[in-house]
Amino acid sequence: MKASVTAHKDFTIARIDDRVYSAFLEHLGRAIYSGIYEPGHPTADANGMRGDVAQLVRDLNIPFVRYPGGNFVSAYNWEDGVGPRENRPVRLDLAWHTSDSNQVGVHEFVDWCDLVGTKPMLAINLGSRGLDEARNFVEYVNGPTGSYWGDLRKKNGRADPFDCRLWCLGNEMDGPWQVGHKTADEYGRLANETAKTLRAFDKSLELVVCGSSNSDMKTYPEWERIVLEHSYESVDHISLHMYFGNRSGNTANYLALNEKLDRYITTVESTINLVKANKRSRHDVYISFDEWNVWYHSNEQDRAILAGAEGWPHAPRLLEDIYNFEDVLQVGCILNTFIRKSNVVKIACIAQLVNVIAPIMTEPGGAAWRQTIYYPYYFASIYGRGTALNLAVRSPGYDADIADNVPYIDIAGVHDEETGNLTFFAVNRHPNESFELDLALQGFGAARVIDHQVMTHADLRAVNNLANQTAVVPHKGTGASVEGARLTARLPPYSWQMIRVS
Ligand code: AHR
Numbered sequence: 001m002k003a004s005v006t007a008h009k010d011f012t013i014a015r016i017d018d019r020v021y022s023a024f025l026e027h028l029g030r031a032i033y034s035g036i037y038e039p040g041h042p043t044a045d046a047n048g049m050r051g052d053v054a055q056l057v058r059d060l061n062i063p064f065v066r067y068p069g070g071n072f073v074s075a076y077n078w079e080d081g082v083g084p085r086e087n088r089p090v091r092l093d094l095a096w097h098t099s100d101s102n103q104v105g106v107h108e109f110v111d112w113c114d115l116v117g118t119k120p121m122l123a124i125n126l127g128s129r130g131l132d133e134a135r136n137f138v139e140y141v142n143g144p145t146g147s148y149w150g151d152l153r154k155k156n157g158r159a160d161p162f163d164c165r166l167w168c169l170g171n172e173m174d175g176p177w178q179v180g181h182k183t184a185d186e187y188g189r190l191a192n193e194t195a196k197t198l199r200a201f202d203k204s205l206e207l208v209v210c211g212s213s214n215s216d217m218k219t220y221p222e223w224e225r226i227v228l229e230h231s232y233e234s235v236d237h238i239s240l241h242m243y244f245g246n247r248s249g250n251t252a253n254y255l256a257l258n259e260k261l262d263r264y265i266t267t268v269e270s271t272i273n274l275v276k277a278n279k280r281s282r283h284d285v286y287i288s289f290d291e292w293n294v295w296y297h298s299n300e301q302d303r304a305i306l307a308g309a310e311g312w313p314h315a316p317r318l319l320e321d322i323y324n325f326e327d328v329l330q331v332g333c334i335l336n337t338f339i340r341k342s343n344v345v346k347i348a349c350i351a352q353l354v355n356v357i358a359p360i361m362t363e364p365g366g367a368a369w370r371q372t373i374y375y376p377y378y379f380a381s382i383y384g385r386g387t388a389l390n391l392a393v394r395s396p397g398y399d400a401d402i403a404d405n406v407p408y409i410d411i412a413g414v415h416d417e418e419t420g421n422l423t424f425f426a427v428n429r430h431p432n433e434s435f436e437l438d439l440a441l442q443g444f445g446a447a448r449v450i451d452h453q454v455m456t457h458a459d460l461r462a463v464n465n466l467a468n469q470t471a472v473v474p475h476k477g478t479g480a481s482v483e484g485a486r487l488t489a490r491l492p493p494y495s496w497q498m499i500r501v502s
Contacts, residue, residue, distance in 0.1 A: 003436070003438070007444070016342040016387065016388050017347065022348060023350045024291055024349040025109075049112050065119075067121070068081075073123045080102045081108075083156050098312055131190070138205070141164050143161060185226060208239050214242055215267070237287060237346065243291070246296065260402050287341075292334060292351060325455070371463075395407040411426040421450065426499070452476060
């Protein structure tokens with residue numbers, strides 16, 4: 001079968017914000033404890049941070065990591081995580097029915113961000129708490145010494161402000177499961193007043209207001225409209241979340257789900273524009289897609305863990321999805337969607353980063369390894385930076401539950417204007433047909449293939465685990481070539497690939 005694509009240097013979508021390759025870490029399960037932090041681990045540094053995990057994270061070149069939640073943040077007291085570790089209280093976590101030793105708090109997290117070359121995106125509790133705690137937290141993190149909170153931070157070991165620029169105003173406040181869940185009007189007013197107050201402290205902060213937890217919520221997309229009617233002028237981004245699963249074992253439907261993601265983004269983009277027009281505003285609000293990933297493999301195991309747990313366990317093995325090869329294709333399609341929506345999606349966070357629905361897994365006292373989905377995320381983060389191209393794509397398609405005529409070939413293109421390099425990420429969703437890709441390169445002067453990485457596997461259910469950490473890995477592709485401004489390549493059935501030309 002054949003897919004024809006045209007890329008033209010002047011047909012662009014937008015400059016891709018590097019922050020779409022961000023990630024998320026929550027005090028949940030083993031993300032923090034025995035994830036990034038494990039004093040006594042053979043690779044741990046003096047602060048107890050695992051060196052093997054830090055290296056795998058560093059390799060990903062992640063712009064921002066969102067922290068500390070998630071549902072966790074909606075009953076979190078940030079003060080519990082500062083000051084001498086021996087004085088920090090153990091608290092019950094109401095979101096995940098566990099307990100937290102608070103041995104990692106904002107100081108340790110920001111130091112870890114420095115260690116792995118990323119920046120913090122901090123979330124504020126607007127569930128059980130409100131405006132006053134929010135302003136105290138921001139002042140503690142960013143305020144000058146010579147004032148109460150800045151001096152307390154200094155006493156706790158850090159004189160210089162942490163200078164965190166990006167803040168989330170709560171988490172999934174539309175969700176009835178959330179501690180302190182609110183109606184859109186209640187939340188919109190609180191978010192706006194909180195944003196105004198934080199801006200009185202520092203008007204240059206970047207603020208993210210909560211949108212819908214997913215596009216199946218009954219309140220979606222009215223939630224977005226109402227929340228933005230309240231807060232439009234005081235915020236910079238509205239957050240969206242979406243998790244993907246193949247519970248019915250239908251690969252064709254599963255791999256079509258980024259059509260739903262695309263529609264979700266487009267609808268919220270329209271809602272932003274509606275509110276902007278209603279307000280006659282010149283201000284722009286963008287989308288922060290700050291939780292996305294595959295999440296379904298561990299659901300049953302989690303029910304069993306929580307049903308069998310006595311009391312409030314510390315760092316149990318919750319949400320430990322073991323990803324398979326099929327999920328590589330899904331993650332590839334999701335990342336392609338963010339590239340194609342780069343005009344409005346300026347931040348996106350893979351949820352999460354370590355152990356909890358994560359590309360990186362660890363064993364306490366033992367190894368850290370890359371899950372299958374690490375690879376499409378890695379290649380997108382490293383090479384998917386530049387300008388998104390508005391590709392003209394002609395590919396046969398198939399009908400799925402979510403949409404008709406879903407193209408078998410899902411492709412995104414990125415032009416790095418500094419180097420002149422072009423990078424294409426393509427997924428072949430066809431179960432048994434190879435595609436001949438014929439890609440016209442107009443106006444680039446590209447002459448040769450500089451890299452071709454392929455992920456394909458005979459078994460969609462193949463996984464990487466502690467015993468076999470490299471069952472699903474990328475391989476160098478062969479046969480891709482550029483001749484007379486045409487890139488040609490063979491895309492095998494059920495495959496992900498990255499082709500780079502220069
Ligand atoms: O990432 C896991 C959970 O998913 C987060 O805590 C919550 O925000 C979302 O529902």
